[in-house]
Amino acid sequence: MTEIGHARPRAEDARLVTGRTRxxxxxTPAGTLHVAYLRSPHAHARIxxxxxxxxxxxxxxxxxxxxKDLAEEQGALPCAWQVTEDMKLPAHPPMAVDExxxxxxPVACVVARDRYSAADALEDIDVDxxxxxxxxxxxxxxxxxxxxxxxxxxxxxxxxxxxxxxxLDAAMRDAPVLLERRFVQQRLIPTxxxxxxxxxxxxxxGPNMDFTLYSSTQIPHILRLMLAVVTEIxxxxxxxxxxxxxxxxxxxxxxxxxxxxxxxxxxxxGRPVKWTESRSEGNMAVHHGRDQVQKVTLAADRDGTLRxxxxxLLADMGAYLMLVTPGVPLLGAFMxxxxxxxxxxxxxxxxxxxxxxxxxxxxxxxxPEATFAIERLMDELAAExxxxxxxxRRRNWITHEEFPYDTIAGLTYDTGNYEAATEKALAxxxxxxxxxxxxxxxxxxxxxxxxxxxxxYTEMCGLAxxxxxxxxxxxxxGWEHASVRLLPSGKVEVVTGSSAHGQGHETAWAxxxxxxxxxxxxxxxxxxxxxxxxPKGMDTYGSRSLAVGGVALYRACDKxxxxxxxxxxxxxxxxEDDLEFGGGRFSVRGVEAAGLxxxxxxxxxxxxxxxxxxxxxxxxxxVTHDPENFSFPHGTHLCAVExxxxxxxxxxxxxxxxxxxxxxxNPLIVEGQVHGGxxxxxxxxxxxxxVYDADGNLTTTTMADYLVPSAxxxxxxxxxRTETPAAGNPLGVKGVGxxxxxxxxxxxxxxxxxxxxxxxxxxxxxxxxxxxxWTALREGGAR
Amino acid sequence: xxxxxxxxxxxTYEDDVEPRVLLVHHLRERLxxxxxxxxxxxxxxxxxxxxxxxxxxxxxxxxxxxxxGRSVTTVEGLSPDGSAGHPLQRAFHREHAxxxxxxxxxxxxxxxxxxxxxxxxxxxxxxxxLEGNLCRCTGYQNIVRAVRxxxxxxxxxxxxx
Numbered sequence: 027m028t029e030i031g032h033a034r035p036r037a038e039d040a041r042l043v044t045g046r047t048r049x050x051x052x053x054t055p056a057g058t059l060h061v062a063y064l065r066s067p068h069a070h071a072r073i074x075x076x077x078x079x080x081x082x083x084x085x086x087x088x089x090x091x092x093x094k095d096l097a098e099e100q101g102a103l104p105c106a107w108q109v110t111e112d113m114k115l116p117a118h119p120p121m122a123v124d125e126x127x128x129x130x131x132p133v134a135c136v137v138a139r140d141r142y143s144a145a146d147a148l149e150d151i152d153v154d155x156x157x158x159x160x161x162x163x164x165x166x167x168x169x170x171x172x173x174x175x176x177x178x179x180x181x182x183x184x185x186x187x188x189x190x191x192x193x194l195d196a197a198m199r200d201a202p203v204l205l206e207r208r209f210v211q212q213r214l215i216p217t218x219x220x221x222x223x224x225x226x227x228x229x230x231x232g233p234n235m236d237f238t239l240y241s242s243t244q245i246p247h248i249l250r251l252m253l254a255v256v257t258e259i260x261x262x263x264x265x266x267x268x269x270x271x272x273x274x275x276x277x278x279x280x281x282x283x284x285x286x287x288x289x290x291x292x293x294x295x296g297r298p299v300k301w302t303e304s305r306s307e308g309n310m311a312v313h314h315g316r317d318q319v320q321k322v323t324l325a326a327d328r329d330g331t332l333r334x335x336x337x338x339l340l341a342d343m344g345a346y347l348m349l350v351t352p353g354v355p356l357l358g359a360f361m362x363x364x365x366x367x368x369x370x371x372x373x374x375x376x377x378x379x380x381x382x383x384x385x386x387x388x389x390x391x392x393x394p395e396a397t398f399a400i401e402r403l404m405d406e407l408a409a410e411x412x413x414x415x416x417x418x419r420r421r422n423w424i425t426h427e428e429f430p431y432d433t434i435a436g437l438t439y440d441t442g443n444y445e446a447a448t449e450k451a452l453a454x455x456x457x458x459x460x461x462x463x464x465x466x467x468x469x470x471x472x473x474x475x476x477x478x479x480x481x482x483y484t485e486m487c488g489l490a491x492x493x494x495x496x497x498x499x500x501x502x503x504g505w506e507h508a509s510v511r512l513l514p515s516g517k518v519e520v521v522t523g524s525s526a527h528g529q530g531h532e533t534a535w536a537x538x539x540x541x542x543x544x545x546x547x548x549x550x551x552x553x554x555x556x557x558x559x560x561p562k563g564m565d566t567y568g569s570r571s572l573a574v575g576g577v578a579l580y581r582a583c584d585k586x587x588x589x590x591x592x593x594x595x596x597x598x599x600x601x602e603d604d605l606e607f608g609g610g611r612f613s614v615r616g617v618e619a620a621g622l623x624x625x626x627x628x629x630x631x632x633x634x635x636x637x638x639x640x641x642x643x644x645x646x647x648x649v650t651h652d653p654e655n656f657s658f659p660h661g662t663h664l665c666a667v668e669x670x671x672x673x674x675x676x677x678x679x680x681x682x683x684x685x686x687x688x689x690x691x692n693p694l695i696v697e698g699q700v701h702g703g704x705x706x707x708x709x710x711x712x713x714x715x716x717v718y719d720a721d722g723n724l725t726t727t728t729m730a731d732y733l734v735p736s737a738x739x740x741x742x743x744x745x746x747r748t749e750t751p752a753a754g755n756p757l758g759v760k761g762v763g764x765x766x767x768x769x770x771x772x773x774x775x776x777x778x779x780x781x782x783x784x785x786x787x788x789x790x791x792x793x794x795x796x797x798x799x800w801t802a803l804r805e806g807g808a809r
Numbered sequence: 810x811x812x813x814x815x816x817x818x819x820x821t822y823e824d825d826v827e828p829r830v831l832l833v834h835h836l837r838e839r840l841x842x843x844x845x846x847x848x849x850x851x852x853x854x855x856x857x858x859x860x861x862x863x864x865x866x867x868x869x870x871x872x873x874x875x876x877x878g879r880s881v882t883t884v885e886g887l888s889p890d891g892s893a894g895h896p897l898q899r900a901f902h903r904e905h906a907x908x909x910x911x912x913x914x915x916x917x918x919x920x921x922x923x924x925x926x927x928x929x930x931x932x933x934x935x936x937x938x939l940e941g942n943l944c945r946c947t948g949y950q951n952i953v954r955a956v957r958x959x960x961x962x963x964x965x966x967x968x969x970x
Contacts, residue, residue, distance in 0.1 A: 035902050042910030043898040043917065044891050045844020045884040052843035141834070142827070219848050219856060219911040219945045272846070272911030273945050305849035528909030528946050694905045698947060702908060705948035729853035729943065737936040737949035 029541035033694040036533040048269040050223035050242045051302045061301035062144035064134040064151050066126035069381040069722025071155035081150040086143035092134045093121035101256040106501035107353035113185040116176045118346040120283030127345035130310025160722040164340045164378045175379040184377040189359050192370030197334025201325035211395045213317040213716040216388045220272020223302040224285050226292035238265045244278040245565035250557050252281040268555040271527030276387035277312045279567040309727045315388020317342035324403045330411050330418040334370035337362050343377045344384035352377050357392030360435045364400040365484045366422040371434040381722045390764045393485045401481045401772035415480045439658050440753040447748045451662040451684040477667045477781025481773035484660035487761030488573030505652040507562045508578035510586050512645040514632040516625030518550045523563015524575030525555040530695045542583035544610025569761025577755045578651035585647035590627045596638040657752045657760035661685035665773040669781045674800030678741040686748045689758035703766020709735050711774035813877035818886030826873045833857040835873035844885040855942030858915035859883045865922035884914035896959045906955035908946035916942050920956045
């Protein structure tokens with residue numbers, strides 16, 4: 027059996043199902059001190075005085091430090107994405123010094139012998155605050171005379187970024203159909219199941235002090251560099267380890283103040299220090315996602331042919347710009363056009379400061395927001411012109427013969443087959459049958475109405491060609507690194523710079539290596555997540571691991587085979603051109619008996635007794651792969667909901683997802699990624715919202731208030747695939763991690779609006795709770 | 810400080826503990842039984858689920874002193890040799906019912922209790938039965954499949970295809 031394409035259960039499961047895990051909080055070296063943070067109860071206030079004397083005197087307390095105590099050494103948290111030359115970038119100290127700008131911002135910390143003593147001592151810290159005006163509403167924040175989050179900036183607007191292509195005025199002028207809508211992408215909390223944790227172990231003293239920092243992070247390599255930049259501790263003195271990491275979804279694509287402070291506290295105290303957040307503080311202090319107000323205008327002909335699209339966004343940055351905060355909404359700039367052809371497009375985004383937790387990447391990062399808007403608009407357009415929502419898409423999408431296709435947003439979609447995915451989805455969904463049932467229920471005025479939502483999406487992932495990131499002023503490249511080492515005994519070590527936190531790299535990467543090298547799967551070990559083991563990498567986010575890191579490995583394997591071929595040819599006294607490689611064996615074409623296994627070649631390369639001239643001993647290779655293009659997964663999702671018009675309760679009756687993620691290395695893992703993505707996208711549509719009260723207090727700090735769906739809240743999904751290989755990489759793979767989240771939110775909301783359209787409802791704000799659906803029904807019905 | 814005696818995964822431990830210490834912290838920080846993780850602080854997520862005298866409890870909602878004289882089973886006790894040999898462990902692996910795996914110990918322990926009450930649960934019954942255990946990665950579909958697959962195996966002695 028070839029390994030690539032095999033639905034192999036995962037190698038990493040064994041330790042996870044037995045509890046033999048290495049979560050950061052499981053690690054407690056001898057002498058470890060525990061850190062607890064005092065966080066601001068105010069959304070915006072001046073810090074007048076912090077009295078820590080009583081806390082210092084408590085038993086088992088080793089140190090109590092304020093932002094002021096660390097002001098000289100703590101630096102400022104980094105933002106790696108200067109999206110415009112005049113972008114306002116406020117200083118962001120890891121611990122607040124003079125002013126707090128969101129509820130939950132760290133103000134002081136206690137370092138103590140144990141977790142309980144540290145928490146107790148927080149109670150004895152006394153802070154005098156002078157409350158300042160609170161800025162919470164983005165639309166009001168950009169009006170003249172608004173109160174300011176950062177008074178020194180003179181504005182709450184961080185930047186305005188514009189993209190335009192085509193003649194939008196011409197497209198809009200006299201357009202027979204002009205749809206204007208305002209959609210709100212509510213603020214979400216990523217909620218990885220493992221709360222953040224960080225442990226820093228110092229070694230030595232003085233200028234030769236070394237640090238090993240364990241963190242529940244998606245980005246050990248980027249974190250190491252950024253820690254060095256922020257603290258001025260030399261980069262080669264810092265080793266970052268991401269041990270087992272319990273989910274991220276973007277929330278651990280960050281350089282957090284607690285990580286910087288762990289390093290500084292370990293340096294100051296000369297002992298290991300550990301901090302593990304509680305869920306309640308995490309909900310306030312882990313970056314949030316989404317949070318946009320979208321004003322969108324779509325121009326079309328009477329037959330539904332699109333002419334142009336205008337997008338005006340306000341994107342909530344929160345109180346500070348973190349690692350990629352300003353760039354997240356801009357990733358959407360390239361996606362608002364979706365899978366459709368149009369003549370003109372304009373995108374304007376203003377990033378706005380508010381007194382809320384900073385936002386940053388959350389599963390999909392900019393693309394779910396864009397996809398939501400265009401897919402909601404396509405359903406609105408269908409209703410406006412009175413054609414089926416699938417048909418209106420068909421009239422506008424790029425047909426499979428038209429690839430590669432240069433989009434109005436400036437990307438080149440390499441491949442795709444929207445027709446095939448849609449046909450498959452319609453059949454699995456029994457679309458016509460459900461439409462007939464819907465008709466019947468409408469006729470009968472059934473109190474339970476049926477709605478059908480369509481979402482035909484694509485997304486850009488596999489971040490990213492370095493030259494593209496450069497053109498967007500991002501602070502780094504988008505390459506990935508892999509190395510392959512054939513050990514003298516014939517076993518294989520694979521090292522990847524892409525660091526998994528649930529994605530299953532240890533299985534999928536071993537499958538790629540086993541397949542390419544022709545060795546047993548069990549003979550391959552995959553190493554990752556430690557800067558001392560994996561010398562370079564760009565880590566894991568943006569559905570990039572397989573499409574960039576997996577391809578790096580694929581190429582590294584081929585490079586090793588090329589070297590082995592040279593040695594094998596020498597050993598067999600044959601020409602390299604006459605050698606075939608398959609099933610882990612080199613053979614001389616036409617001479618069945620003459621051959622060598624790759625293990626035999628490895629041994630010869632290790633012994634190095636008789637290598638061809640110019641060939642170095644040992645069989646290993648390194649590849650740093652820079653992708654030539656994004657990958658563009660696509661698919662068609664169909665959702666049927668039943669809505670009880672008397673209670674407003676929505677139940678998902680059927681959900682069909684047909685995704686095209688190109689060639690598949692492990693179908694089991696792909697299916698799991700789709701399921702999880704759907705759950706998070708559906709959660710945005712129906713359940714989740716970070717809510718602030720009028721004073722700027724987050725009221726959804728617990729899982730009782732922030733409604734992560736349980737098994738009882740979600741349906742069983744029907745998933746299937748079409749396979750249109752990506753043209754941009756030799757594996758033909760595309761990303762899959764974010765696709766389900768991107769596609770599903772509009773599918774669900776479209777279904778809800780579809781159910782309620784006869785009642786005059788044109789939109790329901792997310793999350794579409796029973797109360798909101800009920801209210802929309804009453805208000806719609808009144809029209 | 811009260812002295813407590815708790816049997817955990819077959820071994821007996823005696824400790825002086827503060828009365829306020831949570832069972833999960835006692836397990837993790839005193840006994841080094843870190844296989845049981847903590848996912849929240851409001852008893853919503855279920856990641857810390859263990860069996861106390863055979864019944865599932867969220868070990869963040871039990872004080873260590875309440876476990877005095879009682880027996881605790883954690884995920885580490887299901888296959889003490891680390892072979893992942895318990896039918897639920899095997900089913901979670903086979904059906905790809907975990908991704909990051911952080912909720913998995915709690916999910917498996919809650920499922921164990923569920924199957925004890927109901928050896929042949931429907932999909933709906935599994936979903937309702939695991940309502941107190943949150944997973945952020947899988948969308949639950951494969952967890953439901955794994956629990957039902959383990960149940961079928963326990964009933965028939967055969968692994969479902």
